[in-house]
Amino acid sequence: MGPPKTVRTISQEAFDEMVKENVEDLDMDPAEALQDAIQTLTLQGVDLSGIVTSAGGVRENPLMQCLEKLKKLDLEPGDSVTEERCDGLVELFDELSVFCSQEGSGNAAVAVKNGGLDVVCSICAKLVNGSEQVLVSGLNAMAALIYDLQCTEIFRNKNGAETVVHILSKFSDNVDVLTCGFSVVATAATGNEVVKEKLMELKIDELIVQILQGQKTSLIHSIYDAIRVLLTPDDTRVVASQVYGYARRFAKIGIAGALVDLLHEGITSPSLVSASIALKSIAVNDEICKSVAESGGIDAVLRCINDSGEQRNETVAKACCSLLSKLAGSDGNKSDIVAKGGMDELIKLATRFSDDPTVLQEIISIFWVLCLRSPENASRAIESGAGDLVIQAMENFPAASQLQKSSCLMIRNLTVRNPENRTILLNNGIEKLIRKAKETHHSCKNAAADALRDLGLDNYNS
Numbered sequence: 065m066g067p068p069k070t071v072r073t074i075s076q077e078a079f080d081e082m083v084k085e086n087v088e089d090l091d092m093d094p095a096e097a098l099q100d101a102i103q104t105l106t107l108q109g110v111d112l113s114g115i116v117t118s119a120g121g122v123r124e125n126p127l128m129q130c131l132e133k134l135k136k137l138d139l140e141p142g143d144s145v146t147e148e149r150c151d152g153l154v155e156l157f158d159e160l161s162v163f164c165s166q167e168g169s170g171n172a173a174v175a176v177k178n179g180g181l182d183v184v185c186s187i188c189a190k191l192v193n194g195s196e197q198v199l200v201s202g203l204n205a206m207a208a209l210i211y212d213l214q215c216t217e218i219f220r221n222k223n224g225a226e227t228v229v230h231i232l233s234k235f236s237d238n239v240d241v242l243t244c245g246f247s248v249v250a251t252a253a254t255g256n257e258v259v260k261e262k263l264m265e266l267k268i269d270e271l272i273v274q275i276l277q278g279q280k281t282s283l284i285h286s287i288y289d290a291i292r293v294l295l296t297p298d299d300t301r302v303v304a305s306q307v308y309g310y311a312r313r314f315a316k317i318g319i320a321g322a323l324v325d326l327l328h329e330g331i332t333s334p335s336l337v338s339a340s341i342a343l344k345s346i347a348v349n350d351e352i353c354k355s356v357a358e359s360g361g362i363d364a365v366l367r368c369i370n371d372s373g374e375q376r377n378e379t380v381a382k383a384c385c386s387l388l389s390k391l392a393g394s395d396g397n398k399s400d401i402v403a404k405g406g407m408d409e410l411i412k413l414a415t416r417f418s419d420d421p422t423v424l425q426e427i428i429s430i431f432w433v434l435c436l437r438s439p440e441n442a443s444r445a446i447e448s449g450a451g452d453l454v455i456q457a458m459e460n461f462p463a464a465s466q467l468q469k470s471s472c473l474m475i476r477n478l479t480v481r482n483p484e485n486r487t488i489l490l491n492n493g494i495e496k497l498i499r500k501a502k503e504t505h506h507s508c509k510n511a512a513a514d515a516l517r518d519l520g521l522d523n524y525n526s
């Protein structure tokens with residue numbers, strides 16, 4: 065593999081000079097000169113992100129004007145935090161947030177390149193004990209300015225993690241501050257293992273559990289996003305992530321019980337999906353999966369699955385099924401799920417979402433896990449109607465590659481230790497469906513061949 069492709073860049077000064085030369089040397093009008101410069105540089109492969117390319121240039125650009133005003137309001141040692149200064153900061157932070165949230169505008173890149181994130185981090189660090197409204201606006205602006213790895217590094221170098229954790233600790237009873245603060249945590253930790261490590265060093269796990277246990281947090285969606293991001297190994301620069309250990313730390317201090325409590329609020333909770341995804345990210349080993357079950361997690365998830373079917377809520381159905389599949393990875397939980405009527409609930413859900421391959425795929429994945437190393441569960445699955453489910457799903461959605469692959473994996477676990485199930489499925493035409501999936505989807509090739517072999521067919525590789 066060759067060296068990484070070098071991205072060509074240009075400074076704001078060089079860009080402005082190019083536009084100026086077009087006007088003075090080529091006698092272009094300002095608008096034409098600007099468009100010519102943009103087009104020429106783009107054709108040359110120059111990255112213009114972070115460059116002010118609007119008419120009027122830097123001086124007349126409202127975003128740049130906002131940044132200049134904000135820099136003037138940055139506090140110096142000994143400066144007093146007057147009401148007038150706070151009002152000015154709120155107005156400018158909010159204005160900056162609006163600019164940087166405009167999709168496709170490139171404003172966030174311009175702001176970061178011109179010191180916007182640096183100054184926001186600087187001001188917030190000096191106002192950690194200040195006005196709640198200023199901090200809410202400042203944290204919102206900070207979140208809007210963090211959009212890639214370079215931004216997360218600026219955040220880290222400006223001690224952003226320390227600042228945000230301090231603010232969250234001090235205002236742990238303020239929903240608005242918590243919402244904005246955890247949005248920053250989620251954004252800054254995305255794709256950056258070093259930021260995750262710094263936040264964990266600052267014991268953000270203990271703070272999160274304290275907040276979850278101390279008040280009603282169903283309206284703070286961002287706290288669950290923060291948990292998920294902290295436990296996601298998404299930094300491509302790192303060979304071995306530490307997030308598995310972080311999940312164990314979270315579990316050790318009681319987060320499973322806190323998240324299960326929110327699941328017990330049911331489908332009416334606005335944070336049910338986010339909490340389910342967060343709990344899934346926590347459940348990284350058998351011990352934690354069992355602790356979730358002991359906290360009533362399986363009962364809560366099955367109830368939510370039933371309610372999602374009754375209300376035709378696809379998002380909740382998929383999130384809760386995905387969580388149940390993760391919890392079923394524990395052999396002890398498998399028996400618990402089956403004993404509580406989980407298979408019947410899943411068949412009922414499949415009937416209600418028979419026209420949705422994405423929900424069916426999640427359901428089939430649970431059956432696949434439940435039947436792994438368990439011939440008793442495989443027999444029970446066929447009795448509950450899982451055989452008919454997988455046949456109908458493969459027949460009705462031949463183009464859904466992931467569903468077809470999951471179906472093949474489920475068939476393996478239904479039949480590898482249960483010869484009686486092979487006869488039932490073969491008599492219902494499963495061989496033809498598996499071979500079709502094998503021919504149609506490259507991703508299904510191995511799983512389909514294994515399913516044909518476990519069905520007892522000799523020509524499984526043909």
